[in-house]
Amino acid sequence: MADGILPGLLKGMATTARSLTRHAHTAEYPDVSPALPSRSRGVIALTEENCTSCMLCARECPDWCIYIDSHKEEVPPSTPGGRARQRNVLDRFAIDFSLCMYCGICIEVCPFDALHWSPEFEYAELDIRDLLHEKDRLGAWMATVPPPVALDPGSAEPAEVAAAAKPARGAGGAGGSASAAARPARVRPARADAPTPAVTPESSTETTEPPAKAPEAPAAPEAPAAASVPETKRLPVIREPSDQTQVLPTTDPREPE
Amino acid sequence: MTETTAASSRERQALTVGVGAGGLATADMVLNIGPQHPATHGVLRLQILVDGERIVSAEPIIGYMHRGAEKLFEVRDYRQILVLANRHDWLSAFSNELGVVLGVEQMLGMEVPERAVWARTALAEINRVLSHLMFLGSYPLELGAITPVFHAFREREELQAVMEEVSGGRMHYMFNRVGGLKEDLPAGWMGRVDKAIANVRARMPDLERLIVGNEILEGRTRGVGVLPRERAMAYGVSGPIARASGLDVDLRRDAPYLAYGELFGEKGPGRVVTRTAGDCLARLEVLIEQTHVALDLAEACLDRLVQLPPGPINVKLPKVLKVPEGEIYCATENPLGFNGYYLVSRGEKTPWRLKLRSASFNNVSVLSEMLPGQLIADMVAILGSMFFVVGDVDK
Numbered sequence: 001m002a003d004g005i006l007p008g009l010l011k012g013m014a015t016t017a018r019s020l021t022r023h024a025h026t027a028e029y030p031d032v033s034p035a036l037p038s039r040s041r042g043v044i045a046l047t048e049e050n051c052t053s054c055m056l057c058a059r060e061c062p063d064w065c066i067y068i069d070s071h072k073e074e075v076p077p078s079t080p081g082g083r084a085r086q087r088n089v090l091d092r093f094a095i096d097f098s099l100c101m102y103c104g105i106c107i108e109v110c111p112f113d114a115l116h117w118s119p120e121f122e123y124a125e126l127d128i129r130d131l132l133h134e135k136d137r138l139g140a141w142m143a144t145v146p147p148p149v150a151l152d153p154g155s156a157e158p159a160e161v162a163a164a165a166k167p168a169r170g171a172g173g174a175g176g177s178a179s180a181a182a183r184p185a186r187v188r189p190a191r192a193d194a195p196t197p198a199v200t201p202e203s204s205t206e207t208t209e210p211p212a213k214a215p216e217a218p219a220a221p222e223a224p225a226a227a228s229v230p231e232t233k234r235l236p237v238i239r240e241p242s243d244q245t246q247v248l249p250t251t252d253p254r255e256p257e
Numbered sequence: 258m259t260e261t262t263a264a265s266s267r268e269r270q271a272l273t274v275g276v277g278a279g280g281l282a283t284a285d286m287v288l289n290i291g292p293q294h295p296a297t298h299g300v301l302r303l304q305i306l307v308d309g310e311r312i313v314s315a316e317p318i319i320g321y322m323h324r325g326a327e328k329l330f331e332v333r334d335y336r337q338i339l340v341l342a343n344r345h346d347w348l349s350a351f352s353n354e355l356g357v358v359l360g361v362e363q364m365l366g367m368e369v370p371e372r373a374v375w376a377r378t379a380l381a382e383i384n385r386v387l388s389h390l391m392f393l394g395s396y397p398l399e400l401g402a403i404t405p406v407f408h409a410f411r412e413r414e415e416l417q418a419v420m421e422e423v424s425g426g427r428m429h430y431m432f433n434r435v436g437g438l439k440e441d442l443p444a445g446w447m448g449r450v451d452k453a454i455a456n457v458r459a460r461m462p463d464l465e466r467l468i469v470g471n472e473i474l475e476g477r478t479r480g481v482g483v484l485p486r487e488r489a490m491a492y493g494v495s496g497p498i499a500r501a502s503g504l505d506v507d508l509r510r511d512a513p514y515l516a517y518g519e520l521f522g523e524k525g526p527g528r529v530v531t532r533t534a535g536d537c538l539a540r541l542e543v544l545i546e547q548t549h550v551a552l553d554l555a556e557a558c559l560d561r562l563v564q565l566p567p568g569p570i571n572v573k574l575p576k577v578l579k580v581p582e583g584e585i586y587c588a589t590e591n592p593l594g595f596n597g598y599y600l601v602s603r604g605e606k607t608p609w610r611l612k613l614r615s616a617s618f619n620n621v622s623v624l625s626e627m628l629p630g631q632l633i634a635d636m637v638a639i640l641g642s643m644f645f646v647v648g649d650v651d652k
Contacts, residue, residue: 008470012468018463101340151442
């Protein structure tokens with residue numbers, strides 16, 4: 001390279017000439033569709049069956065572009081003599097993509113995984129009103145939703161995996177691990193209608209014990225998982241702010257203090 | 258303004274020879290550049306008073322893109338604010354989000370996991386390269402050189418691909434959350450970023466050969482639009498423009514946030530790029546060199562990220578996040594300069610006030626001092642070298 005000798009103009013022209021010999025970097029878009037990563041935020045898909053019309057997404061949306069209509073229906077009792085229940089039936093679920101800012105908060109807050117990102121982006125319209133996708137159209141996008149990507153090996157265990165690996169509630173006593181012995185299992189009044197997980201005989205007696213034996217220190221629900229994965233699973237402590245009226249709940253507020 | 262106008266017009270009268278109306282008495286003419294004009298980016302309107310070809314006075318008229326972001330912040334919670342906050346300077350969305358979350362985290366006294374700190378630093382530096390490359394392409398375009406923008410955009414595409422892979426967005430990443438990042442990094446992502454950085458670094462000389470040392474470009478920029486150091490300070494100019502005028506200030510080194518304390522420390526790859534000339538060429542040179550520094554920093558962050566022990570990338574937040582009563586000013590070094598958020602909280606889940614100090618606003622306001630006395634043809638060169646985003650001016 002004779003960069004030092006060539007004046008600037010020639011140097012630039014030489015660069016351009018060299019680029020001529022290389023392949024063009026242009027993507028032939030309409031003919032060749034781009035390979036988009038699975039996190040790409042193209043369009044929002046809806047699994048209607050998962051939606052309970054709880055309205056969380058519509059309320060959290062920063063520009064209120066989600067419209068939900070629902071009504072309550074009475075479900076006849078499944079057993080004779082039982083109580084009739086009410087459930088929400090979704091009448092309308094629409095997202096106005098002319099307003100949507102593609103932030104993904106609705107997908108993040110959905111507690112039942114009814115909303116998903118799809119990388120599809122080819123839904124431009126000639127009329128802005130057609131950008132209002134009703135639930136059938138939102139449901140059609142579900143077919144294009146890619147599976148979530150695998151995470152970096154340095155990442156923490158996903159919450160679902162950690163929850164699945166966690167021994168069943170109360171089984172820690174049976175396991176006899178040191179930390180479980182130090183921090184006794186949480187005592188909760190047994191609920192009749194709650195489906196009881198597979199419990200060992202010892203643990204079932206423990207949970208039905210009167211709350212007089214309540215533990216002094218509240219055990220975090222993650223306690224067994226934290227014991228199995230030391231150090232890395234521990235969440236950073238939120239220091240208490242100076243103003244005592246604004247104490248952040250660092251644990252589940254329903255926990256006994 | 259009128260006094261200086263009259264004074265400078267008397268002063269400049271003798272200089273208008275040779276532009277066609279030498280001996281003739283000329284009347285001052287008001288010329289509007291913008292809001293819709295091919296020489297401006299976006300909707301900045303410059304009202305200039307010209308005497309022949311010479312600018313007598315200039316006034317940037319702003320607000321055509323005012324979206325009331327600060328008022329909208331007040332009725333949104335801290336996650337919703339991020340959606341809006343990353344939009345004012347659309348070329349540095351990640352850095353814009355960063356200021357909000359850092360401020361909120363400081364108010365809460367929240368400790369962010371180390372992985373999140375280094376990942377944020379890496380992403381902020383990639384974002385800086387993206388922003389700088391945009392101006393490295395668009396500025397020569399304004400001066401008439403069409404080729405560099407293709408090279409710049411090719412490199413941008415390389416980095417945008419990795420940003421899209423991690424965040425899902427190409428411009429408005431929406432990847433910061435109070436307490437860390439939205440999701441963890443995808444498997445193999447760090448290797449792809451390393452490769453992208455290596456590719457960009459390998460091809461940067463192509464772009465530089467088109468710009469640096471080009472006689473035409475130097476002719477248009479050397480000695481043009483000199484911004485003296487004192488004036489830069491007086492107007493609160495920051496970022497690459499201030500550093501090109503010899504103002505050695507960079508928040509990454511002077512008030513370290515994230516992992517910058519270590520990166521700009523002893524033996525760290527970080528260094529502050531400065532020039533003393535203060536002209537358009539110096540501003541462009543700062544931008545080119547800063548791009549290299551930002552690539553080094555991003556690479557150092559990735560090297561560190563690989564070595565870190567496995568761990569979470571965010572903090573579990575309560576359902577309703579309320580920031581304790583108080584106030585804080587949190588500034589970050591954005592690609593274009595200081596970007597500060599003054600957050601006043603009354604203990605609600607929304608801020609009581611969130612004042613935004615954006616870099617471009619100050620950088621553009623100094624134009625009224627820089628343009629008088631210059632030729633109209635140089636105006637485009639000066640305007641382009643101020644590296645601003647209109648959304649960042651108008652908020």
